[in-house]
Amino acid sequence: MRVLHVTPCYPPTWAYGGIPRVVHALARAQRSQGIGVRVWTTDAFDADSRASVPSRREESGIDVRVTRLASNRLAWRHQLYVPTALPPLDDVDVVHLHSHRHLLNWLAFHAARSRGIPVVLTPNGTAPRLERKVFVKRAWDTLFDGDVPTRADHVIAVSKAEVRQLLALGVSADRIERIPNPIHLEEFAELPARGSFRAAQGLGAGPIVAYLGQITPRKGVERLVAAFGEGLAGATLVVAGAARGMALPESPHVRYTGTLEGPDRLALLVDADVLVYPSTDEIFGLVPLEGLLCGAPVIVGGDCGCGELIGEAGAGLLTRVGDAAELRAHIHTLLADRERASAMVERGRRYVTAHLDPARVAGAHIELYQRMLRA
Template sequence: MKILHVTNFFKPSWEAGGIARVAYEISKNLVKEGHEVTVFTTDGFKSRLKIIKNKPVDVDGINTYYFRNLSNYLTKRNIVIPYYLPFIARRKIQDFDVIHIHEHRTLLAVIVHYYSKKYNIPYVLQAHGTLPNTIGKQKQKNIFDAIWGNEILKDASKLISVSDTEVDQYLQMKIPSEKIYTIPNGMDTNSFCKLPAKGTFRKKYNINENKIVLFLGRLHERKGIDFLIKAYADLIKEKNDVVLVLAGSDDGYQDKTELLIDKFNLKNNVIITGYIDTFDKLAAYVDCDVLVYPSILEIFGLVPFEAIMCGSPVIVTDDCGCGELIKKASCGCLVKYGDVTDLKNKMKLILENPDLGNKFVENGQKYITNNLTWPLICKKIEALYENCIYKT
């Protein structure tokens, strides 16, 4: 098949978040299966990529167009305007058998949707948890949906959800259930075969023998960082040998995070690392005693499963998508979002009972290996593409 992926950001713009990684892994695995894969993306997130713009570039066998953004200032604020895309889309869209659009509230999606309809090319839409408009820029999202977004969702041949949580979100957007297919994100388990030496992260950030509670992700209001800090503030009243590490780039919430840290007088107990690369991320997983994933409105997150592959137990909120699999595999603790006392108690439970944490990790690693590897996931996506083409 000739397949087009459409995503705001792509390798190597990993700081943009998990969508870039998912689009890359799907594309890479489809190439391995013998498909011809093209990607339409842009030239960077926080800074412009030093790469050929507006022309195809080979990225691990993937034919990739990095369209120059009109303004890097706007891109940093998630306003992505690849002004040259329409000229290429007009000529190239008709060459593809199927299109995979990542996120629907993007200008790339608007442009590709227009030409896919014009040339009758089926497309799969994967929202990646962006459907709700209840947090941040609600007015802008409502306007976008009224003009373009609802139409982009309605015209998709199939829509991928990664969890039951996201299925419900699609249904709330009036998407027929028969068009929704649940396929979780996959994992590259090979990347966990050789891990950083234990103590690497501790040494870099001058952490002594204290226990480490780790949060890893972008500093965004929906990530539940305020919830975690409140629970941690209660925890250290009972266990003062615990440090909290917040690892990830700022996504508009760091100032509020620092104010909250000051409010609870935690300046000497909390480390904010900023963006960390893949090596340091793995080192953080290896050295932490428990990873907490306290997100709200998170349809699926790989962070807990990455931590498990590195040997660390996890605590996640029960209404996020990955919580469904954590419960199914009996590989971690679940807490209700906002229940500060419960989160404090679960952190204390894991920190004081390493055998329980080890059992969770054992269960999780077995489940991941048997169900969440990228080759297994991409076989399901490949079948979905074929279904779209056959029914067109």
């Protein structure tokens, strides 16, 4: 069996959020279980540059095909990924689309349909018209691939919250499969020494409260800065990520680092005394789960899939969207009660290891592919 993963971004691209990390972990785990894996992606990298990668490479047995974008600017500013090549469907048995509303999916979906190749979609929270450019998304759905979720052979929901989203969009329950995202556990086997991020940034001895991820209105960074107010127990708020279409609120107690990658990213998670992820409509939320693997106690928005997972694991505190007093109180709680915080972290580590191991998640995907091929 050979699967084609279609994703607009793939490592070494990290500035576009969690989907590249998810696809990378899944592809590696599937290849290690013996199936053929191909990835079709673009050279998107960040706001100012393209990924310096060949158009075709083999990586850990994965056949990675990279199409050059017609415009890097359109990709970064408007998430309009215009490929300059067609999807490589030769010898492909299953097409697995990642994210929603991009031209790679549209091309791959229709090419697969014309060849009778089954298609599965993992929207990872992108199926509803949320947050930015809602009018543009409505127009896109009318002109292009708005019906892909209802026409794909199967749609994967990564949480119960996403199941509800898909049902509301008209996806029939018998075509929805709930499979969580994988977390690449090997990445967290050897962590940076505690204190390395603090020293590199000159942060002193005070507590570090951290946010790591894209900076968009939905992510709640402005609410977190507001909750921090005039300072909080001598702590510094570190905000790490790329700002996407919004100005960064100024505060003397906030340090903005931009996108962090590799060891720098892990070093922040290791040094974080509290990791806050106050996003709304977050259908999964990789960062808090990765933070737990690095020893960081977490606070997450309680109205979404991320809160669902953290609550199920008993691995952190949940906060109501817009309740700055509650968020501030939760930060105080985790900074003051380190025994309670450590217990949450330990429960979170056990949950991630038991449920989100890439081998387990990849096996669930392969079983779904096999059912699709037998249908």
